[in-house]
Amino acid sequence: xxxxxxxxxxxxxxxxxxxxxxxxxxxxxxxxxxxxxxxxxxxxxxxxxxxxxxxxxxxxxxxxxxxxxxxxxxxxxxxxxxxxxxxxxxxxxxxxxxxxxxxxxxxxxxxxxxxxxxxxxxxxxxxxxxxxxxxxxxxxxxxxxxxxxxxxxxxxxxxxxxxxxxxxxxxxxxxxxxxxxxxxxxxxxxxxxxxxxxxxxxxxxxxxxxxxxxxxxxxxxxxxxxxxxxxxxxxxxxxxxxxxxxxxxxxxxxxxxxxxxxx
Numbered sequence: 001x002x003x004x005x006x007x008x009x010x011x012x013x014x015x016x017x018x019x020x021x022x023x024x025x026x027x028x029x030x031x032x033x034x035x036x037x038x039x040x041x042x043x044x045x046x047x048x049x050x051x052x053x054x055x056x057x058x059x060x061x062x063x064x065x066x067x068x069x070x071x072x073x074x075x076x077x078x079x080x081x082x083x084x085x086x087x088x089x090x091x092x093x094x095x096x097x098x099x100x101x102x103x104x105x106x107x108x109x110x111x112x113x114x115x116x117x118x119x120x121x122x123x124x125x126x127x128x129x130x131x132x133x134x135x136x137x138x139x140x141x142x143x144x145x146x147x148x149x150x151x152x153x154x155x156x157x158x159x160x161x162x163x164x165x166x167x168x169x170x171x172x173x174x175x176x177x178x179x180x181x182x183x184x185x186x187x188x189x190x191x192x193x194x195x196x197x198x199x200x201x202x203x204x205x206x207x208x209x210x211x212x213x214x215x216x217x218x219x220x221x222x223x224x225x226x227x228x229x230x231x232x233x234x235x236x237x238x239x240x241x242x243x244x245x246x247x248x249x250x251x252x253x254x255x256x257x258x259x260x261x262x263x
Contacts, residue, residue, distance in 0.1 A: 027166075027167070027192070027193040028166050028167075028193060028195065029166060029167065030042060030045065030166040030167070031045065032167055033167060033168075034167040034168060034186055034187055034188070034190065034192060035167070035168045035169060035184060035185045035186050035187050036185055036187075037168060037169030037170065037183070037184050037185065038166070038167055038168050038169050040104050040169075041104070041169060041170050043104070044100060044101055044104045047097060047100050048097060048101075051093050051094075051096070051097045054093055055089070055090045055093050055094070058085045058086075058089045058090065058093075059085065059086055059089075059090065061085060062082050062084075062085035062086045063086075065085075066082060116133075117133045117150075117151070118133070118150075118151040118152065118153045118181065119131070119132055119133070119142065119144075119150060119151070119152050119153070120152075120153050120155070121142070121152045121153065121154045121155070121163055121174070122155055122156070122157055122174075123154070123155070123156045123157065123161035123163065123174040123196065123207075124156070124157040124158055125158055125159065125161075125200055125201055125203055125207070126196075126200070126201070126203035126204065126206060126207040127139065127140055127207065127209075128140050128142075128163075128194075128207075128209040130142050130143075132223065132227075134223075136223055136224070136226070136227035137227060137230055137231075138223075138226045138227065138230050139230055140208075140209045140210070141209065141210050141211075141212060141226065142194070142209060142210070142211045142212070143211075143212050143214065143219070143222055143223045143226055144184075144186060144211060144212070144213050144214070144219075145213070145214060145215075145216045145219040146186045146187065146188050146189045146190075146213040146214060146215060146216065147185070147186070147187065147188070147216060148185065148216065149183055149184070149185045150183070150184060150185065151181055151182065151183045151184075152172075152181070152182050152184070153179045153180075153181055154172055154173070154174045154179065154180050154181070154182065155174055155175070155176070155177075155178065155179045155180075156174040156175055156176045157176065158176065158200075159176065159200050159201070160173060160174065160175055160176070160198050160200065161173070161174040161196045161198050161200050161207070162174060162196055162197040162198035163182070163194065163196075164194055164195055164196070164197040165184065165192050165193070165194035165211050166193075166194075167192050167193075168184045168185070168186055168192055168194075168211065169182065169184045170182070171197050173198060174198075186211065186213035188213070189213050189214055189215050189218075190213055191210055191211070191212055191213075192210070192211040192213065193208065193209075193210055193211075194208065194209045194210065194211055195207065195208045195209070196208075
């Protein structure tokens with residue numbers, strides 16, 4: 001191999017981990033938490049990752065041992081090794097991970113006292129509306145106080161959607177005729193991006209929203225200003241419902257139908 005190619009290969013191999021790490025940050029990364037609920041989700045992810053790695057190592061070790069020990073005498077049973085490392089060990093690790101996931105998931109759900117000041121979230125293709133305890137309304141932007149827990153009551157007006165702000169916590173479904181509750185908190189003032197994480201039609205990719213976390217002292221004024229702006233400048237209904245991918249889908253549908261001679 002030429003020296004320049006070898007140097008390029010070494011550089012690519014050395015930079016691969018950095019590229020992988022870079023993918024763990026950003027507006028939509030659950031591994032870059034900005035609140036306690038997201039920190040619990042990130043901790044659960046880490047537990048699942050290392051638990052899965054331990055299971056993989058144990059099972060592969062048992063398989064390699066079985067191949068290496070084939071035809072040789074030893075003092076213990078191959079069946080015991082395969083049963084212990086291939087069955088019992090994964091079962092114990094998976095059971096522990098299941099318990100951790102249940103405890104972590106339950107901690108994200110709203111408690112009875114949290115619902116008194118809950119923000120009502122209504123999903124509708126392809127946008128979000130928010131109604132606050134004081135009657136204020138905003139569209140596609142959720143305003144919350146930083147450093148304080150807030151609860152959202154999520155529902156849908158048409159099909160199943162899913163409310164998700166990756167840097168603040170886990171996702172929860174928006175189901176027609178049902179209300180699901182979720183408690184979140186932003187550690188500090190800032191803007192966090194959210195999205196619908198349940199496919200809901202051809203406008204799904206553009207069904208995003210923002211969470212604006214304000215300093216507690218600035219929150220009432222910011223919410224009042226946002227409410228006045230929403231009243232004065234409501235979003236056009238046709239723009240919100242326009243299917244951004246519709247033309248592309250129709251074009252490719254025509255191409256496929258023409259390919260098979262279907263009219």
